[in-house]
Amino acid sequence: MKDFDEILQNHFGELTINELKIIRSYFYEEKLNKNDFFSTANTVCNKLSIVQNGILRVYALSDEGKEITQWISTENFLVTDVKGFFFNEPNRWTIQAFTDLILLTITKENYEKLCKDIPKWNEIEKRFIVKCFSMIEDRIFSHLSMSAEERYDLYFTQNKALFNQVPLQYIASVLGMSAETFSRIRKRKIENS
Template sequence: MELSDFLLSLTPFDTDELKDITSHFEEEFIPKNMRLIEQGQVCKKLYYIKKGMVRSYYLKEDGKEITQWFFNVGKFMSSVDSFFQQRPSLYYLETLEDSVVYSISKEKMDLLFSKYHKMEQLGRLASIEMLTKVVNKLNAIQFQSARERYEYMLAEFPDISHRVPLGYIASYLGMTSETLSRIRRG
């Protein structure tokens, strides 16, 4: 989906507004397995994913990677609290495929927020949408068996489940690769 269509799906901008807003984004081509931001850095950009896929992850004390979220085509993506509060990111962001994204800096985003009332609305709606999804995952993780969690994943991200390494999905679901492998076997 094009950025402008995505924006329209959340808030009824008129053509001029849309043109102005999208002009603040920059297109970037990012190859597979590139980091967009490092743990500890302040996240400077918010991204819209035009093509490809991205994950956020962090390292546990023992050095193990924990995948925290998958960001699919047609969504905003960032290390959210790092971007909005401009503090060090707890996560890495990394492309899982060759990707095309539109990026915008915090300064430009703030400018759009203050210029357009509707842009604030969009920000609010997008945040609530994200909040709903995270709460969903939390419920899935909190009291379900490993198998049920995998089924939640299949329902929530059907396309992703077979496009990324098993180990990433396992840690996203709070289980080991071995367990997920056994679940998939049946």
């Protein structure tokens, strides 16, 4: 894992030493065992965490009962359910530990206290949310403009280790393709390497 201050800087932008100290004071270490739930659909998520080590899977069930994996969260990534954490609405997603993991967690209550303790927190939070939107835009753009093979190549380049750590149907779902399409692409890549 990267240094905690570096992770905070990456997610929230430039922070002073004092701001980092205040933010750090609100986070605590949380451990989850494999298959434990970080949060579940139709409840309200009241925490935001940074993955120190391990893997979480973010998924939902379609109306037909099919699991749709939206994201696989790994080391140094933030994880929460946005509807629950920011809007106090029931979660859309279930977030489950795929491996044993250690998180650095802040509760919703303490997150709100940051507004009082750090005068420019609203500006910091705005930068964070804009960064999240930018990531979502990039993901949407890749789904709309890239072929399935190009999405596979990009994800493989960025997350090579995951291909040996999680069932491939989860990665296929993240990439918006069927397990069959994913398998055909993977087989072709292996044959051509």
